[in-house]
Amino acid sequence: MSTESIFVEQLSKTYKVPEREGGFGAAVRSFFKRKYKDVNAVQKVSFRIEPGEIVGFLGPNGAGKTTTLKMLSGLLHPTGGKANVLGFTPWELKPDYLRSMTLVMGQRNRLSWDIPAADSFLLNQAIYRLPDNEYKKTYKELDELLELEPLMKKPVRNLSLGERMKCEIAAGLLHRPKVLFLDEPTIGLDITGQARIREFLREYNRRTGATILLTSHYMADVTALCERIIIIHHGNLKYDGGINDLSRRIAPFKLIGIRLSEADSHDLSGYGSEVQNEEDAEKRYIRVRADEVTRVTSRLLADLPIHDITIADPPIEDVIERAFNE
Amino acid sequence: MLKIFKRLWQVNWAEQWQYRANLLMYLLYWLVSPIIYLAVWTSIAASKGDVNGLTANDFVTYYMTLLIVDQITSNITLHIFAYKVQDGSLSSELIRPIHPMLTNTLVNNIAFKALSIMGLIPIWIVLFFLFQPNFSSVTWQGIALAIPAMMLGFIIAFLISASVTSVAFWTTRVYSISEFYFALFLLFSGQFVPLTLMPPIIQSIARYLPFQFSLYYPIQLILGKLSPGQIIEGYIVALIWLPISYFLFNWVWREGVKRYSAVGA
């Protein structure tokens, strides 16, 4: 057995999608002879994740993130390749495997709407065969981290979105899974809600040593939690490595910020492309290739009445966005 | 106004057409109970020669006619309207300058009806060959008399259903409450059995209730089973119920909308 938590090799998923043209004639024809089109949702993706790692799994909509998570949790059979999670092949859906991992999808409810979460929790205790003392211990721990107690007695439909998400995540963790697949766990939450979930995940990972693979549209989630990210696009693996190396590897650019000592009307297009930054209206930013930073800086200093100058890495959001667009 | 109805018709027809598979299943569902009653009563009539003067053929023609009349006079207001109140989607209809119930829901009903009658025709023909009814008592005069009766029956039943459905403004238990309405309908409309076989007390109440105009009265008109006196009495009772049901609906609706906006759904 290998030592890593998650091991993925050449994993592929191709969907057959019926192809249909508009119009009545085409509808009749397709009734007799369906044409199918292959859609490659995931193409030969390989990576491995060590126990205890938190990895951000990124890509634009339709990149194949959810398909991959579904294959890793066992919901989908791949059309090719191998995957091994904690020594199990996920799609065999062995009960022992199901008891050691969890899948939390931010847009789907596992809890029943009509009853308080406490009751759904007890059902989960029975489903996962958790002994009373163990269940109580885990619950206490989750309560401590997420402040669940005040939410437990109300029917789920009466909870706010953020409160519900806390309960959803807790419900997915009652059986103390060793591997967590989180698909958009913070979607729709406000900033403080997001921050709280994020904090919880970090703390949970620290306490239990669980491996976490998460997707999110909020870069703040990723930058706060993950040291490593995996990017896929059109089903292909685009990047796998440290989040800090990303800008160097994918987008070797720096941002030069300048404050001019006199009225801001100078044309900066000769130095590099100017970037809008609404947070800091006093400064203007230019994006410059990393190997040209020195040259451009000295030109700027020579040409313009510079009051203040900074050189920084571009924000990770921009870098990832650029990675998608390439 | 006509233009509004025309547009509403186009939208609703297209929408119903989308759901034609559902509609076929609904038809199938709805067909079963008349066919069962038909089978039960013809089997009784066949074994005894007649039931209270009604022969096996009388029962076959009664239920076969019922299949058509029911499609014409019935409505599905409860199913297309009640949830709109509950999930709040009525709000967007209330702020439009047309009456949600008397335009959109009405036209929706009619589109549903048109499509389900189209679906019924082939099924009805198959049933015709299976049961071989003898429709010799049907006359053109009878049909001509039945058409306005069915229109009245539809309008009255629609207004009463709309009133019952409007209970949704007060309670989420509208579906349970409407079951009481269905039970009354079943008892007094002639759905289970021609009213002449009902206990005398039910018959004498049914004469003055609006339910018979949905089924029993138009069916008997088509089949030519009513005396001139009964025909006139029926029309008079229907014409009395028409304004009553209209005022009932208007009142329930006004109070309901008041409440809906007060609660702020």
Next chain:
Amino acid sequence: MHYLKLLQNLLKLNIQMSLAYRADTVVNILLNLMWLGWELLGLSIIFNNTETLGGWGPGELIALLGVFRLVNTLMAALIWPNTEKFNQSIRDGSMDYTLLQPVNSMFLTTFSRITVWRIWDLVLAIILIVVGINMSGDITTPLSTLTFILLAVSGAIVIYSLWIVLIALTFWFTKFDNNVTILQALLDAGRYPVTVYPVWLRIIVTFIIPIAVATTIPLQALRGDLEISRVLIFIGVGIVSFWIASNVWKAGLKRYSGASS
């Protein structure tokens, strides 16, 4: 054992749910009684006009009404609410969670929702059967009672299996949320002895949508007019249909996970 404990948990949950909506529960019990009154009125109208229906007298039809209500209880207590839950979970994707739980998914799909107050309906149904049989003057023996119970259970399993097949079809045709209408539609046919129906309808409700297998046929066994060979056949049908249903379910899951294509 584990499954019994789970069932106990699910039952507890559902009792809590119906307690939360206790006004609905009361209204529903009232409605239920109203429909029972309506059904008895219907029978009395029929027997005002005839002595026998398809060879059965009033007592037997009351007993049949009882058996029909047993089937109806199965439908109302388990099948309809779980169909609703199932279709909903396919639509919103929460089916994924059901599949990822370390418990047989067919079990969870069957017992997630239990309309608890319907147990009251079972009591009513049994009263109807006992009263009806006493009225009819049919002689029952312990053996015929036992075959009745066996056949009623096996008939219920046949209907249950058909239900599983119908909802499993949703795995192939995702838009198939009318999956159980056909079952619902023909259920009413169980109210009367199938012997009164024209042949084509009899064939449908015995073989295709076998409502009669769970209503008319067990009652025939109770009256003692069903040969032993046919009793065995109907019990066999129950076992085979359950086997077929669980295999269709498994195939459906394979389809859902894309393992079959």
